[in-house]
Amino acid sequence: MIIRLRQICLVAEKLDPVVADLKSIFGLEVCFVDKGVGVFGLENSLLPVGSNFLEVVAPVKDPTAAGRFLKRRKGDGGYMVIYQCDSSETQQARKAKAADLGVRVAWEHTFNDFQCMQLHPRDTGGAFFELDWDPKNEPEGHWEPAGGDGWQKAQRTDVISRISSIELQSHAPQSMAERWAAIAGVALKHDEQGRIFPPLENADIRFVEATDGRGDGLGGIDLVVVDRLRLLAEAEQRGCRVSNDQVNVGGMRFYL
Numbered sequence: 001m002i003i004r005l006r007q008i009c010l011v012a013e014k015l016d017p018v019v020a021d022l023k024s025i026f027g028l029e030v031c032f033v034d035k036g037v038g039v040f041g042l043e044n045s046l047l048p049v050g051s052n053f054l055e056v057v058a059p060v061k062d063p064t065a066a067g068r069f070l071k072r073r074k075g076d077g078g079y080m081v082i083y084q085c086d087s088s089e090t091q092q093a094r095k096a097k098a099a100d101l102g103v104r105v106a107w108e109h110t111f112n113d114f115q116c117m118q119l120h121p122r123d124t125g126g127a128f129f130e131l132d133w134d135p136k137n138e139p140e141g142h143w144e145p146a147g148g149d150g151w152q153k154a155q156r157t158d159v160i161s162r163i164s165s166i167e168l169q170s171h172a173p174q175s176m177a178e179r180w181a182a183i184a185g186v187a188l189k190h191d192e193q194g195r196i197f198p199p200l201e202n203a204d205i206r207f208v209e210a211t212d213g214r215g216d217g218l219g220g221i222d223l224v225v226v227d228r229l230r231l232l233a234e235a236e237q238r239g240c241r242v243s244n245d246q247v248n249v250g251g252m253r254f255y256l
Contacts, residue, residue, distance in 0.1 A: 001085075001086065001087075001089075001090040001093060001094075001185055002085070002086040002090065002201050003083040003084065003085050003086070003090065003094070003131065003184055003185075003200060003201065004083060004084050004086075004139050004200065004201040004202045004203075005052060005081070005082075005083055005084075005163065005166070005200060005201075005202055005203040006052055006053065006082055006083060006084040006132070006139070006143060007046075007052060007053040007054075007055055007080075007082035007143075007145060007146075008052070008053070008054055008055070008078070008080070008081060008082065008163070008166060008218070008221060009055040009056075009057060009078075009079045009080035009081075009082065009128075010054065010055065010056045010057070010076065010077065010078060010079055010250045010251070010252060011056075011057050011058070011066050011069055011070055011076065011077065011078075011079035012056055012057070012058045012070075012076040012250050012251070013058065013059075013070060013075070013076060014058055015043050015044070015045065015056055015057070015058035018056050018058075018076065018249065018250040019045045019047070019056055021238055021240060021249045021250065022047055022054060022056070022249060022250070023047070024234050024238060025159075025231060025234045025235045025238060025240060025247060025249060026049075026159050026160050026223070026231065026254075027156050027158055027159030027160065027227075027230070027231075028047040028048070028049065028054070028154075028156055028159075028160075029047060029048075029154040029155075029156055030045045030046065030047055030154060031046055031047060031048050031053075031146055031147070031150075031151035031153070031154035031155075032045075032046045032145075032146045032147040032151060033045055033046070034046070034145065034147075037057060038060075040064060040065065040066070041059055041060060041061040041062070041063075041064035041066075041067075042057045042058065042059060042060060042064065042066055043057070043058055043060050044056060044057040044058075046145070046146050046147075046151070047154070048146070048151055048152070048154055048155045048156075049160060049162060049163050049223070050155075050157065050161055050162035050163065051139070051140035051141075051162075052162065052163050052202075052203075053143070053145070053146055053151075055080075055145075056250065057079065066079070069121075072215075073126075073214050073215065073217050073251075074213070074214050075214075075251050076250045076251030076252075077214065077217060077218065077219065077250070077251035077252060078127055078166075078217055078218025078219060078220075078251075078252055079127065079128060079218065080118070080127060080128040080129075080130050080218075081127055081128070081129055081130065081166060081168075081205070081218060082130040082132060082145070083129075083130065083131050083132065083184075083200075084132055084133070084134060084139060084143070085131055085132065085133045086137060086139075087133065087137070088115060088133050088135075090133070091115060091117060091131050091132070091133045093185070094131050094183055094184065094185065095117060095131070097182060097183055097185065098119055098123075098183050101123075101179060101182060101183065102123065103119050103120065103123040103124060103129075103179070103183065104119070104120040104122075104123050105117060105118070105119060105120070106118045106119060106120040106121070106128065111144065112144060112148075113135045114132065114133070114134050114135070114144035114145075115132060115133040116130065116132050116145075117130065117131050117132065118130045119131070119183070124176075124179065124180065124183070125168070125170055125176040125179060125180070125216050126168065126169075126170065126176075126215065126216030126217035126218065127168060127216075127217050127218040129180065129183060132145075139201075139202075157226065158226055158227060159225070159226055159227045159230055159231050160223045160224060160225055160226060160231070161224045161225075161226050162223070162224045163203055163221055163222065163223060163224075164203055164204070164222045164223070164224050165197070165203055165204040165205070165206050165221075165222035166203065166204075166205055166206070166218065166220065166221050166222070167205075167206045167207075167208055167218075167219050167220030167221070167222070167253070167255075168180070168205060168206070168207050168208075168216075168217070168218055168219065169207075169208050169209065169210040169211075169212070169214075169216065169217060169218075169219045169220075170207065170208075170209070170210055170216045171209070171210050171215070171216065173196060173207040173208055173209055173210075174196060174207070176207055176216065177196040177197070177198065177205075177207040180198060180205060180207075181198035184198060184200065186198040186199065186200060191206075195207070195208055206220075206222075218252075219252065219253055220252060220253035220254070220255055221252060221253070221254050221255070222255045223254055223255065223256055225256045228244075228256060231247070231256065232244065232247070235247040244256075
């Protein structure tokens with residue numbers, strides 16, 4: 001049973017400024033706009049990072065779940081961690097494990113045989129844990145949430161090449177890590193700094209203490225950088241540079 005990171009969703013008060021920062025600083029391009037999210041009172045844009053995606057959603061009416069999430073986490077930030085399962089059986093096994101742990105399914109949907117399953121953030125800890133199955137099973141190709149095929153035309157890797165890890169924060173990182181690892185069906189490990197992570201197929205999840213006053217949630221993303229000087233110059237110009245190793249965009253810490 002294999003699950004791979006495929007997409008990270010950020011939520012923002014306003015869509016365009018965050019997308020503009022992502023494009024300028026990281027050299028990314030929008031590959032798809034999903035009009036279907038309008039049923040949730042949202043607008044969105046997806047930008048490929050290697051074979052994965054950064055999605056930004058923003059409310060366009062009230063009330064919405066995303067709007068409530070923005071209020072709860074005190075502004076823009078991480079919203080969803082979206083994984084691709086290698087089979088429908090893997091997805092159903094992870095769903096059964098989540099149920100055993102008392103983790104509720106927040107939403108399920110099937111479209112063009114693509115099966116989406118979102119676990120409730122109040123049960124997982126601060127972020128939606130989404131486990132999807134695409135019947136074409138192309139971990140670096142077809143992806144229904146990005147419009148299926150054709151997203152590669154917008155793929156840009158001259159500034160950053162891929163996402164290597166994501167960072168979830170909590171006032172109880174050990175227990176959150178144990179919950180996420182159990183759902184994913186992987187063992188916990190510790191890195192050289194003693195931080196907790198369950199290694200997945202193509203990117204790790206790192207669990208750290210929440211220290212920024214925003215509580216539990218998705219707080220950071222590690223990026224493999226190709227052109228650091230260009231990235232930092234753009235981040236400086238847009239007021240997003242924190243250090244030579246970090247920029248902040250859309251309420252997220254991007255570690256270089």
